[in-house]
Amino acid sequence: MSSWASLIFLFLFSFLASFRAYAQDPTYVYHVCPNTTTYTRNSTYSTNLRTLLSSLSSNNASYSTGFQTATSGQGTDSVTGLFLCRLDYSPEVCRRCVAFVVNDTSTRCPNEREVVLYYDECMVRYSNRNILSTLSTNGGVVTWNGQNITSSQKDQFRDLVLSTMNQAASEAADSPRKFDARKANWTASQNLYGLVQCTPDLTRQDCLSCLQQGINQLPTDKIGGRFIVHSCSSRYELYAFYNESAITTPPPAPLPPVSVPPPPPGKGGSSSVLVVAIVVPIIVVALLFIACYCFLAKRAKKTFDTASAFDGKDVN
Incomplete structure (x- = not known):
C-alpha cells in the first residue's frame, strides 16, 4: 500500500470512528425516582410536565451555557425542572443528551412527579416542588x-x-x-x-x-x-x-489598535510628521517652478517662430 493510500485509509478510519463516537447515545450513570408521588396520565400535572420537558429540549434552550431552568403550571399541579450539562462538552452534545434524557424519563420513571436522571454528559431533573436555587444533597x-x-x-x-x-x-x-x-x-x-x-x-x-x-x-x-x-x-x-x-483558558484577545492623537502645537511631532511638513512645500515649489518654466519657454518659442517667419518674408 502506497503512502498516499495509507494516509487516506487512516483519515477515513479516524473520521468514521469520530462520527460513531459523536452519534452514540449518552452514557447512563444513575437515576432517582421515588414512588412516593405519582401522577395520572392526561392529568393537569401530566400536561404541565410535557410542556416543561418540551421547553428544556427545545432549540431555544441555553445549550451554550450548559444550564437551563423552567417552570410550568400553578399550584399543586406546577412542575419545576432543569438540565445541567458538563461544560467540557460542546453545545451540540449537550442538546443531544438533553433530548435523549427527556425521552428516557417516561421509560425509567413513568408517572413520577420527582425525577433525576444522571448521564455522563448531562443531568435532567424535575419536581412538583420548587428545586431552583435550593441546595439538595439527596439522591447521592x-x-x-x-x-x-x-x-x-x-x-x-x-x-x-x-x-x-x-x-x-x-x-x-x-x-x-x-x-x-x-x-x-x-x-x-x-x-x-x-x-x-x-x-x-x-x-x-x-x-x-x-x-x-x-x-x-x-x-x-x-x-x-x-x-x-x-x-x-x-x-x-x-x-x-x-x-x-x-x-483550557483561551489566551487574552489582542488589544484593539490604539489611535494616537496628533501632538499639541509647540510640543513637536513624530519624525514622519516632520518629514511631511518639510517635503510637501518643497515639492509644491518645485512643481510651480517647472510650470512657470514650461510656460515661459513655450511663449519664447512662439515668439521666435513668429519673428523668423516675418524676417524671411519678401517685402517690396
Missing part, C-alpha cells in the same frame, strides 16, 4: 474504578486527591459557571484528573458546601471515583476523562 450515588491503589501509596494518593479536588471546589464555587477541572502530577508518567460542578443557581457557599461533602465521600483507595447528588458532582481519574482542550 458513589461509583469507582475497580482497581485499588497499592497499600504503600494510599496515604500519598489520598492527600493528592483531596488537595486537588478541594482546590477545584474552591475555584468552582467562585466561578459564575460553578465548574472547574484540573490535573496534578501523580507519577513521572501519570497525572490525576479531577472535575467538579454545581448547578449555577446555587450560592457560592451552598456550592462549596455541596462539593466538600461529596469530596469527603470519594473512595480515594481506588484509582478513580465519582460522587453525585442533585446539586453537585465530583469525579477523579488517572486518565483524561474530560476534554482538556475545551476547558
